[in-house]
Every structure is written in C-alpha cells, then in structure tokens.
Amino acid sequence: MAREVLVIGGNRYFGKRLIRSLLAAGDRVTVLNRGSAAPPPGAAHLVADRDDEAALTAVLGGRTFDVVVDQVCYTPRQAAVAARVLAGRTGRYVMTSTVEVYEHQDAAAAVTEAAVDPRAVAVDLGLPWTDPEFAAAHYGEGKRQAEAVLAAAPGLPYVAVRVAHVIGGADDFTGRVTHYADRLRAGEPVAVTVPNHPATYVHVDEIAAFLHWVTGQEFTGPVNAASHGPLTTADIVDAVAGALPGGPYRARYTPAGPQEAASPFSFARSYGMDNSRAEELGFRFSRTGDWLARAVAETLEGN
Structure with missing residues (x-):
C-alpha cells in the first residue's frame, strides 16, 4: 500500500537517494524545501522556510502523512516548530541526526545510544540558534537539543538516526x-x-537504504547508523x-x-558508534x- 511521505530538505546526496528509493517503492513523496532545488521526478514539491512556523503551517494545509523524514533539523528551535506543526499529523517522524551528538564521549569502546539519552538533555531555546555561525559552531549540541525536543513532544513518534561519517x-x-x-x-x-x-563511517547508498528501512519500522528513539x-x-x-x-x-x-x-x-x-541496536x-x-x-x-x- 502506498504511503504518504514528507521529506523536509535533503534534496541532495543521500537525501536524493532516499527520495528516489521511496518513489521506486511506490510511496507518494512530497519534498518541502525553500525552493533552492526541485525534487527528483515523481515527487510533489512544497516551498516554504521550515523555520517559519506560519509559512510551514500554511503550505502544509490539512495534509497528513504516514511518515515524515526531516533531513535538515539542526537546532532545538527547528525541532520545536516541527513538533508543533506536525504532532498528530504523522504516524512516524524520522530525524536525521549525527554521530556528533557524542562529541563529549571519548570512550575506548564504540558508544551505544544510551551514552546520550535525549530525555536527559537540557534544552535552551534562548541561545542564538538562528545565527548561522553559532549554529555551525554548536552543531553537535544543536542536534542533541533537537533530539531532546522531539523526545518530549506529545503525539510525535520519533526516531533520531545518528549518522556516521558518510563517504561515497x-x-x-x-x-x-x-x-x-x-x-x-x-x-x-x-x-x-x-x-x-x-x-x-557509512557508505552514502547504505545510509539512504537505512533511512528508507527506518520509515517502515515501529521502534522509536535514537539509533546509530554505521558500517x-x-x-x-x-x-x-x-x-x-x-x-x-x-x-x-x-x-x-x-x-x-x-x-x-x-x-x-x-x-x-x-x-566510534555501536550499531547493535x-x-x-x-x-x-x-x-x-x-x-x-x-x-x-x-x-x-x-x-
């Protein structure tokens, strides 16, 4: 049965592969971005700034989705907007996170997801997250706090895919x-x-395949993705x-x-990430x- 899938951003590199894979599987895919690039053929296209809550709400209208894949959620502010707009409108919300959430763990062994529990991460929406230089300099912290916002959001079954360094x-x-x-x-x-x-590390095709696989599962919470x-x-x-x-x-x-x-x-x-989960x-x-x-x-x- 075809699913309604919304992909926010991510219209290049492994995001582009993910979209093509979803389309090939028969899903109806809508790509939302700021209009910088058209999605692959076969996908619907919505144009809005995901940081603008009013614009995001307006462009989505009354649409609901089986799955949302958020490829460009970098800060807790962005996560908070997404949670307010999409809670109750999707059966599954998949955030592309990063190995950088473990930047403060320096263990000899590969770390498991439990090393950073989003439910225990403090969120500070007052930090200058809209400043591109600040957000870039605090990339790992932004992703950690974004995960924390999603973990606390009611009505939003989420997965945070913590992606290893991508090559290929x-x-x-x-x-x-x-x-x-x-x-x-x-x-x-x-x-x-x-x-x-x-x-x-993970190959670019493998992380696209993993994200596609995650959209069809039922588990929630963080999951490491690494070869x-x-x-x-x-x-x-x-x-x-x-x-x-x-x-x-x-x-x-x-x-x-x-x-x-x-x-x-x-x-x-x-x-190093442990991919056992x-x-x-x-x-x-x-x-x-x-x-x-x-x-x-x-x-x-x-x-």
Missing part, C-alpha cells in the same frame, strides 16, 4: 576526499590531530592514493599546528572494507 558517490559535495587527492598530487603533507583516532569496521585517516588516504592515476603516491603526515586545521577525517577523540532490530550493515575503495574511486571520478 560522485555527487559528494563535501570536498573531504578530494582534499586528500589534492595533497597527494601536490606532494604536500596531510595535517592530522595528535592523537588521531579512528572513526565509524562495521572503523577507519583511520591513513585507511582513507591509502584508498585515495590507490585510486589516483599516475602513482604510486605515498602520503606524508604532519601534526596540525595550533593555528592549522587538521585534515578531514582526522579526529583528536574517538568517534539497528542490527538487533533487523538491519544488516556492510563492512567498510567491502566498499571503501569503490567509494573513494566514485567520488574522485565525480570531482
């Missing part, structure tokens, strides 16, 4: 993989943090070196200085070693 796809717009390609080609060293810890097998900075750089023509290339590493930003995928603390619920994640070389190659081909 010719449409990767982040520039993180190409950063390493540029350094290797130029013979320049890669700046890393000291210490430099491994982290958990098996943490990766180090060197793992990723070696994969980039192997994908570049004209090699061989050999990476050199240097400690990031006080005024120097470390390279992407270089972390001074552990960013998702797997116990029925989803089977791949292993990073099965797709890393392919993910890097397809990204470099597209850039």
Whole structure:
C-alpha cells in the first residue's frame, strides 16, 4: 500500500537517494524545501522556510502523512516548530541526526545510544540558534537539543538516526576526499590531530537504504547508523592514493599546528558508534572494507 511521505530538505546526496528509493517503492513523496532545488521526478514539491512556523503551517494545509523524514533539523528551535506543526499529523517522524551528538564521549569502546539519552538533555531555546555561525559552531549540541525536543513532544513518534561519517558517490559535495587527492598530487603533507583516532563511517547508498528501512519500522528513539569496521585517516588516504592515476603516491603526515586545521577525517577523540541496536532490530550493515575503495574511486571520478 502506498504511503504518504514528507521529506523536509535533503534534496541532495543521500537525501536524493532516499527520495528516489521511496518513489521506486511506490510511496507518494512530497519534498518541502525553500525552493533552492526541485525534487527528483515523481515527487510533489512544497516551498516554504521550515523555520517559519506560519509559512510551514500554511503550505502544509490539512495534509497528513504516514511518515515524515526531516533531513535538515539542526537546532532545538527547528525541532520545536516541527513538533508543533506536525504532532498528530504523522504516524512516524524520522530525524536525521549525527554521530556528533557524542562529541563529549571519548570512550575506548564504540558508544551505544544510551551514552546520550535525549530525555536527559537540557534544552535552551534562548541561545542564538538562528545565527548561522553559532549554529555551525554548536552543531553537535544543536542536534542533541533537537533530539531532546522531539523526545518530549506529545503525539510525535520519533526516531533520531545518528549518522556516521558518510563517504561515497560522485555527487559528494563535501570536498573531504578530494582534499586528500589534492595533497597527494601536490606532494604536500596531510595535517592530522595528535592523537588521531579512528572513526565509524557509512557508505552514502547504505545510509539512504537505512533511512528508507527506518520509515517502515515501529521502534522509536535514537539509533546509530554505521558500517562495521572503523577507519583511520591513513585507511582513507591509502584508498585515495590507490585510486589516483599516475602513482604510486605515498602520503606524508604532519601534526596540525595550533593555528592549522587538521585534515578531514582526522579526529583528536574517538568517534566510534555501536550499531547493535539497528542490527538487533533487523538491519544488516556492510563492512567498510567491502566498499571503501569503490567509494573513494566514485567520488574522485565525480570531482
């Protein structure tokens, strides 16, 4: 039976894959964004600023949805608006969250969802969340507080998908993989943090598949989404070196200085997530070693 699905934002990268997957499964998909990009063919399109409660309420009218997937909820203010507008109008609300909610956990073992309980997170709507610089600098805190707002909202069965670092796809717009390609080609060293810890990752197609799977489940609360097998900075750089023509290339590493930003995928603390809950619920994640070389190659081909 076709479902009514609303996707808020997320019309590129793995969000675009999710929308196409939902459409292919026969769902009726409506994409809501500020009009910056049209959705994939087959999806309906609503234009509104999700931060503007009156505009959001007006554009949705009397619509109800089986599932809402919110790809662009970054702050507790945005979550509060969504909760007020959508409570009682959807059977399931899926928020795309992040591994960054664990930024204050630096455990030797991979962390479970219990490490950050949204019901125990304090919410401060008085902080300058509408200031883009503040919101960007407090990305993890914004996501934590957004989850907390949703957890406390009545009439809104929510899931917070805590997404690992995403790699892959010719449409990767982040520039993180190409950063390493540029350094290797130029013979320049890669700046890393000291210490430099491994982290958990997920392929762009796999996270889209996971989000699609979540829309059809009944569980609620936070869930970690990560492939098996943490990766180090060197793992990723070696994969980039192997994908570049004209090699061989050999990476050199240097400690990031006080005024120097470390390279992407270089972390001074552990960013490992335990994916046991998702797997116990029925989803089977791949292993990073099965797709890393392919993910890097397809990204470099597209850039």
